[in-house]
Amino acid sequence: MSAAVLRVEALSVAAGAQRVVNGLSFALAPGEALALVGESGSGKSASARAVIRLLPPGLRQVAGRILLGEEDLAAASARRLRQLRGPGIGMVFQEPMTSLNPAHTVGAQIEEGLALHTRLTRAQRRDACVAMLERVGIAGAATRLAAFPHEFSGGMRQRIMLASVMLLRPRLLIADEPTTALDTLTQAEVLDLMKALAREQGSALLLITHDLGLVARYADRALVMQAGRTVEEGPAAQLLARPSADYTRALVAALPRRGPARPPRPPAPPLIEARDLLVTFPGRGAWLRRAPPVEAVRGVSLAIQPGEVVALVGGSGSGKTTFGRALLRLAPIAGGTLRFRGAEVTRLSGSALLPFRLACQVVFQDPYGSLDPRMRVRDIVAEPLRLPAGLPPRQRIARAEAMLEEVGLGGIGDRFPHALSGGQRQRVAIARALVRDPALVVADEAVSALDATVRKQVLALLADLQRRRGFACLFITHDLGVVEEIADRVLVMHQGRMVEEGERDAVLDRPRHDYTRALLAAAPRPPRLAPLVGN
Amino acid sequence: MRLRPNLVIGGTLLGFVLAVAAAALVWTPHDPVRTNLRRRLRPPSAEYWLGTDEFGRDVLSRLMTGAVTSVTVAAATVVVALLLGLAIGLAGGYLRGWVDRVLGALNDTLLAFPGILLALGLLAVMGPSRWGIVLALGLAYAPTVARVVRGTVLSIREREFVEASRALGNSEAYTLLRHVVPHTVAPVTVLATSLFGWVILSESALNFLGLGVPPPAATWGNMLASARPFMLEAPMLSIAPGAMIAACLLGANLLGDALRDILDPRDGA
């Protein structure tokens, strides 16, 4: 490994007195792909930023060497670093919405690096940009150079970002969670493209990710980090198949795994039934020139039986979230009917709707946004018990405390949400949804924002509560892994329509619709793990 | 919580002005309106700490009673602006639809008049008086409050906890009061603090122009206006009232900055 592109030796990064990276060492051979894997707070992003010498304010390197070839970057002058950034090290950032400058055309931004680092003429630069944009799959590249970033979707922006970085043929490409903000299908496309480009140009790849599922497909080796320290390092396949450290084992165990199918339930009248549900949003624009209404949900039908767990899967823009909200009467229903326990609730409002509200609850995705930051946890969980009126406040508090106990949060009722971790907040949201013993819970991406190991715990809790309390559950997700774990039945939505519906194993093993097949193929799920399930 | 310099300095300045006003209610060194032409334009001395003005009135006493006027007018104006602004902003932000569109159009029109110009126009109609100033400035600043409140309500009502409250079956009114209104308290407090400074400045400007509290009552603004011809002979006449206005403005700005930092939800409750 003497010809390593990058060698990091005993790197430590500190925020004030606290070390966020502690003695990290690794090496990267030319053309090799290494994944730095870790959950939030593991120090993986700080490590990546230290390599390219762009630590955010407040963080500084306190020890170690970073060798790009034979050159120590930590000792390099600012001028030398500028020469190296671009052709030496390229970096792709996480957030496609903010990683391109909104004030300049994409052409100007892609060209900027070429103008700085090469002696090409303006015309040559332009040709190179067009060729690269075409390579990353932007149709009509020559005309799109003059477009601004906001005219592209998130996935397209990450492709443009890749084009801008790979145009300089960097020896080392750093990708910091490049697809975390994208949906499953787009994620696979962008990562495949990145892998292919790195191979074509012989760039070594340092992939920063929280998702162990990506490692098998996109990395040769992986290094697992926890709280700033290296936990385990090794070839990707071996690390996944035979993890040696406890933490790695926990991460592998947190990968989605199909649970045993539950026995088919006897036919029963549906708890909730939507028929040809239609949801439209008014078109955007001023009232004088309004665009036509957007059809978010175009006639979707669905029935859920009491106690059934149904997963609703789809990419961003599929209408799955809107459908979930319409089912709860939180989004306006423009057409179709909604029946609950046989009675129509499509147009009820006010007190007529109350019995429906009392029976149906929701858990949202964002553990930061779904709890009122000015209320204590106990009051948040006790609030649903105001209705139906009659329960004295003291008993409400007692039941809230008992519910908190049940979700594993006993004794923290005094705290405010900001004092809780993401997983704890989601448990509070679950407690609030369940405290009134609802018949139906809609969980909208309820675990998507959580770290893998935490997600596993919250999912297990939810499954356990479902078994004991027997509520029906509609689980809305873009993540097929979640579906495998808990669903009885799977529905797939695409562009506002239901494209596939069936028993879980049938849909996952024998998908009928092309979109479902593409979704399954793109899922970051190491295929080698499947046989483990039977053991 | 660590002591912030903004909080300490801002609080001290405003506290000082309030203390001066409170003291003036019970005691001033001399009669602030009694003229004595034999001792006009005296420099500061042991008897007249800040000297006397062109009618021989004690500048310190006038400064103190001026504080009472400024503080009461500013406080009343802030209350008027807050009440109006909160009502318009809450209604527009929460009800949306045509209510918001109508209120928004009116609000935008009022904002199309620079605040003090609107106050000048209203005073032209109502004639100069203490309560005329309160009403004029209150109306002039209410749209600013309304805009802040409406913006906060619009961003809060999109948050999931508001939707969660609706999903629980809570009424719209309960949701508004329990989950939305409390979130406007922090930005409105910050705004009210800055508003206090701005109102004192505007009120002094109106008095400076002679469109405010009628003489012989002392205001910082009319003291400054009448000091102008005697700037060279008695600079203290110009310096003292201006310094008081600047103290209020700086105090309010610093306190507003400090409150914004403290009440910022990103720092926790």
Add this chain to the structure above:
Amino acid sequence: MAGYVLRRLLVALPTLLLAAASVFFLMRLVPGDPALLILGDAATPEAVADLRAALGLDRPLPVQFLLWLERVAAGDFGRSITNGEAVGPLLLDRFAVTAPVVLAAVGAAALLAVPFGMLAAWKQDSLADVATVTVATLLLSMPSFWLGLILLLVFGLWLGWVPVVGWVPFAEDPWRALHAILLPVVTLALVEAGVLIRMARASTVEVLRLDYVAHARAKGVPEGRVLARHVFPNAFAPTLTLIGLVLGNLLGGIAVMETVFTLPGLGRLLVDAIFARDYPVIQGVMLFIAAIYVLVNLAVDLLYPVFDPRVTAD
């Protein structure tokens, strides 16, 4: 882009109309008969009735408003009650004094504020940053009329560098006119620079945190170019909006400055008219300033896409 321009124009127009309506109806709230005000108490009832008919005061209020609007659109703002002068030319005459002061002050404030604000943000939490913010806060806490008086005292009376009174029109003696507006411009520029420095700094701090700045640096872009090309346009966009507001506020508050420095501008015209209860003039000045304010903010809106092309998207 064309759609964006059209939308902004469509928003500005009703605002102008509503502003005109509020000025008109505000003036109708004045107690007393305008015809009587114009003619004075000694007028005969017949003369009053004639004037009422001539002014259209006997028609219903909405009709009066439309008639008035028609005249204003043609540039006819009526005549002053005090001296019978036509209000329209009077406004333009006085605006020729006010406009250079306000424009120069805002221009100077922006030129001063943007570099200082950006550099303070770039060196966030350094001594230079703290000093800049402190100075900016002190400046924006200065009552402009007081700062003006102090500057007048120091540079006019004590040092004798600038004339204390004596406005002459630019057309007569540009050099002396420049002298006369120097201190008001400096005063307003200093006070408004305080506001703008803080804004420029705050928006630069926000922008510096974003990934595209890191992206530019990660490509090897030199720091000066990062600031000029990647940070400036994005940080300047919100500051530009504020500049529009500042300009309007200066126009609104200009009466005080013009009183301090004895300049015969729009603000002074308004205040004198208020004292004289010269309602056609009051009405004219208010409408004129409101219209300018709306137009300035329209111009700012139309300029905005140069710095942030996102706003033109539907």
